[in-house]
Ligand SMILES: Cc1ncc(C[n+]2csc(CCOP(=O)(O)OP(=O)(O)O)c2C)c(N)n1
């Protein structure tokens with residue numbers, strides 16, 4: 617473990633260590649699925665023995681974005697749809713950090729959709745949790761990219777005229793190397809999936825179904841769920857992308873018919889991330905920016921070249 621690799625302490629970590637002293641009680645509405653994400657995340661990090669100071673949690677804006685107020689680690693509450701670029705920059709500067717990005721479906725699949733696509737494509741080594749409640753929660757229930765066709769809200773009183781996007785398919789086709797769906801009503805599975813995603817080398821996307829009982833009265837659709845890994849009806853090979861894509865489409869269609877299929881859809885091991893690929897090509901220094909910053913003897917060749925080119 618180098619000074620810039622925070623990951624590696626092997627002490628036992630208690631779940632409570634992630635509860636901040638300043639705002640220990642979340643202000644989410646009673647029954648909100650966001651509580652389930654927080655609980656699963658705390659449990660996963662404690663099980664993995666990660667210290668709060670090993671972790672950076674970058675969040676977007678929304679009810680979901682409040683996650684890092686209630687989770688004690690390094691945190692960056694960014695702007696709407698921008699958790700991923702911040703998370704990527706932090707991971708690039710200090711690969712020794714455990715980086716988690718999180719936000720809502722409006723945040724990640726709407727305004728931040730471009731960042732989602734390209735972070736997956738570049739296989740940045742991080743976990744991305746999308747709180748998928750099928751509405752804009754914080755701003756009072758407007759239609760979001762995952763709202764079903766026909767869903768009525770204040771912005772769409774005659775019903776949503778658009779079909780929802782397919783988050784799992786989008787993730788797969790963009791290049792995420794770990795793709796899963798879980799649900800707040802299934803805290804044990806959620807914790808296990810977060811643990812796998814965190815341990816995965818590459819971009820791990822979790823579409824996390826979170827009910828919003830305040831603005832989405834159809835929230836009960838998330839109960840009961842089916843775990844595709846436990847069910848005899850499904851046996852796709854999670855290492856086979858074509859099979860994963862078929863399974864993802866099935867799960868996306870089923871959700872709007874009231875059947876919630878959760879579990880792992882795709883796992884790809886051993887693909888280099890964008891920075892690894894750059895290093896492999898000799899196009900990026902081996903030492904991280906954080907290491908070079910603190911090293912008085914570090915050579916900043918590229919920066920000097922850049923300055924000279926502009927003189
Ligand atoms: C650039 C920008 N546009 C719009 C907003 C207003 N805004 C804040 S949160 C939000 C939607 C939140 O919905 P979602 O991302 O699904 O998260 P949730 O609240 O459901 O967790 C919007 C539109 C903003 N903060 N910034």
Ligand code: SF4
Nearest residue numbers: 644645648679753828
């Ligand atoms: S508005 Fe919905 S998403 Fe936001 S805290 Fe309340 S229940 Fe949760």
